[in-house]
Amino acid sequence: MAKLPQTGSQTVGPFFAYGLTPRQYGYDFPQIADGVLAGDAVPGERIRVAGRVLDGAGQPIEDALVEIWQADAQGVFPGPQRSANDGFTGFGRCGTGTDPERRFVFDTIRPGAPGPGQAPHLSVIVLMRGMLVHCHTRIYFPDEPANAEDPVLLAAPEARRGTLIAKADGPGRYRFDIRMQGDGETVFFEI
Numbered sequence: 001m002a003k004l005p006q007t008g009s010q011t012v013g014p015f016f017a018y019g020l021t022p023r024q025y026g027y028d029f030p031q032i033a034d035g036v037l038a039g040d041a042v043p044g045e046r047i048r049v050a051g052r053v054l055d056g057a058g059q060p061i062e063d064a065l066v067e068i069w070q071a072d073a074q075g076v077f078p079g080p081q082r083s084a085n086d087g088f089t090g091f092g093r094c095g096t097g098t099d100p101e102r103r104f105v106f107d108t109i110r111p112g113a114p115g116p117g118q119a120p121h122l123s124v125i126v127l128m129r130g131m132l133v134h135c136h137t138r139i140y141f142p143d144e145p146a147n148a149e150d151p152v153l154l155a156a157p158e159a160r161r162g163t164l165i166a167k168a169d170g171p172g173r174y175r176f177d178i179r180m181q182g183d184g185e186t187v188f189f190e191i
Contacts, residue, residue, distance in 0.1 A: 020065060021095040035094040037070065037108035039087020044073030044109030049139060049166060049174045052103050053096055053126060056182035060102035064128040066178070067093045068106055068139075075112035075120070110141070119146035119153060126178055135188040139176050140165045156187045163187050 022029035038044070053064035069091050071077045078090035094104040111120045122139040140147055142165050147153055153161060163186045166174035178186045 021093060024095050024098050031093075033067070033089065033091050033093040035092050035104070035106045037068070037089050037092045037106060041086045042072070042088040042109055043086075044112075045172065046107070047110045047172045047174060048105065048107050049122065049176055050103050050105045050169075051166075051176040051178060052101065053128065053178045053180065055180055058179075058182070060096065061128055061180070062097050062102050064096045064104075064126060065093065066096070066104040067091070067125040067127075068108075069123045069125075070108065071111045071114045071120070073109050073112050075114045077114065113146055117146075117149050117151065119144050119150035121150070121152075124178070126180070128180075135180075136191050137178065137186050137188050138164055139174075141174065142166060142168055152189070160185075160187050 019029075020031070021034070022031050023034065038046070049068075052060045053066065055061055069077075071090065072088050078088065088109070092106045092108065094106060096102045096104055099105065106122075111122065113120050119140055121141075124137045124139055126135045126137070138152060140150070140153055147165070153164060156164060163179070163184060166176040169175040180186070
């Protein structure tokens, strides 16, 4: 039996595939962001961050949208202080509906520390059906000494900090599953 796509009236919240990730879903519309944040000319260590958005039962959510924002390898965010001419956007967006494993995948560079006492990280926003307010979290890297000083990471209860740290999944590859609720729920921040 063929699966019919959702229409805007069947989707609660701000995620509409045809408007936010149209190429991913086969629409011929331009989009402002995708899963590639760094062009070939961007200096820095190439990394891939992939994962799934999971429900309370640990099942992948097939219509989530994940956005990330990050600094470049020197810790500078895109803006007036940094030229974007080299192909670094610092912003990526990926839906989970078209990947066979229901993953989000981001190809980028490893960020630098954005300031003193801060660990390199990716800022993350999660949007999905049935969720009226998006969730904010962060992805930290497992081999980063500055994690021990980062004030945002230290603000999370010690027993739950591990939900903010990606797992190494090979050279330059990281795995980060976002658990929306239940055992091992990812720490989310009020902003």
